[in-house]
Amino acid sequence: MNKEEVMEILSTIRYPGYSKSLTDFKVVKSVEVKDGMVELILNLGTTDDKKRRIVYDEIREKFGEKEMKVNISTVQEKGTTVEQKHYVPSAKKRIAVLSAKGGVGKSTFSVALSIALRQRKHTVGLFDADVHGPDVPRMLGIREPARSDKEKNKIIPNEKNGIYSMSLGYVVDPETPVIWKGAMVTKAIVELLQFTDWPEMDYFVVDLPPGTGDAALTINQNMDLDGAIIITTPNKLAIADAARAVSYYNQLGTKIIGFVENSGYFLCNECGKRSYPFGKTDPIEIETQFKVPCIGVLPFEPKVEETSDEGNLFSVVDTEFFKVMDSIAEKIENS
Template sequence: MSEPLQNQISALLLPDTQFTLAEADVKVRAVDADGRVAVALTCGFPVRGIEAALREGISGLLAGEGKTLASLELNARITSHAVQPNLAPLENVRNLIAVGSGKGGVGKSTTAVNLALALAADGARVGVLDADIYGPSVPTMLGLSGKPDSPDGKTIEPMHAHGIAAMSIGLLVEQDTPMIWRGPMATSALTQLLNETRWGELDYLIVDLPPGTGDIQLTLAQKIPVAGAVIVTTPQDVATLDARKALKMFEKVHVPVLGLIENMAVHVCSNCGHAEHVFGEGGGARMAAQYGVPLLGSLPLEIAIREQGDAGVPVVAAAPDSAAARAYRAAARNLAVRLALRPRVAPSISASLLG
């Protein structure tokens, strides 16, 4: 093994993030055989989508040393990360990520679905639980209809779309039926939905929480084993004021906030290309700096995001090479790296022996 080369490779930036490979805790192994170098990287997050960029970066570095890249092996080892005290991770779900917002109308559900699709596109096994009980929009966004199956009358098979598993209260009731439920009934239904869905093996389960910071959100955050939370806001002060409340709520129930996502940050005119900050500029960055949490990404205000969501094929799936899809993928990669750096759940003795 060549330690100097390993150190140089470790200093490369991870694509779409502010992290070097070393800072992202990527294990680097480089073997130099007469100038032909075999490189193996082991990461705690999905890497399929960044293989080409990593290959290019490593090849360029080696070329500067008069060497060539003989092979590049990428291994993603996504483990379970610590949840709130007195709770244990779900058996088949390695990491549950809650997506919340201080208020409605900031694009939380759209963001949750596109983040899930972005993680899946990078090679992770992903599910989405629509916990927005009063406005379940995930079935529409994923183009799902019909009722899920229950093979044994006790558990439910999730529905699948665009490579991810999904479950929503909206799939179990008629589309125009209002959910006139009080807090305890709603939280009971959602915890049941979480625990009785046959998710299979998932690396990430994205939970789209109801907007706000009331009784339902608080109870869910206390009862569901969450590895990390993401808060969605728009740049204007009215939205960031409410997002601060969501951040404080997660802190109170000992759920680590992985970061903020600033939605509708900029609108680029499709005719002339003029960029305009319709909802103000930099609100997410200011809030992130004030509270010491990362800004995972800034997403555009773009008509295609709305159109594709309404059509049941979100923009990450419908137009993967678009600027909007790239922004979602960058946010998802930052989220995955932030989670990978969190404390891990200690494996059981039997799991350690098997591993």
């Protein structure tokens, strides 16, 4: 067995409580193979003995299958631990929603996805990472600021129809314009994530601002993302832009669950015919170009436009739009 084979095995072992592996988290500091014996030094960066034991046991088991003995030691390096760097471990799956451009329906999709997952009996958290234009409170129809738990030094997420949400819009006065710049964006997002008292959740959806800027990177660096969804419209320029979002996540090594074409068609109420007021593309062609599956084509739905701005999307779950959303939620369950 050589070092590469050792790393290969370690890459199949998950860090306890996370979807990422020991190699993803770069906890392997040194590997030596001598006389049928593997010597490992790990920087587990955890003070939790139970987690350490889980990791040790799993390593011994995996190498035992190959009839190799392992000698493991850990060093505790200074700096942030895996736990400190990866917020919201109380969610089973964390999903980021990104688009290259604004106004393609990212926030609408994030809220609708939360509703669709909720309808499939999951507990859902929705995080608004758009500090420049936090739209989640309005789209959920929540006007109350978030309450805080002084004893725990935590902010309590707002809850409506079983969806827990947090947004800068709950914390700062929406009437007071704040100009957020790079480092401030990062700090605001990290603090919102860190100080929110998140409950146990099946899914955690992150609504990102458009583009691959500070917010997207901050989310990537501070959260163990299980996958990303890219939203685009059926317009050539929008698709060319979406390609950049795809290569961004490919570079970061984040799994892309798929892309969604929003406003892909319009369904006439009277004749039931489809028309394509926002352009027409071939999702298969885009799949081939992006090497990412298309997980849904959403119709332009006037009822969605009306109700999303009033925070009343819950009232239109019987539409074709939500039928497609349900199939997207199902694909996410199976991703």
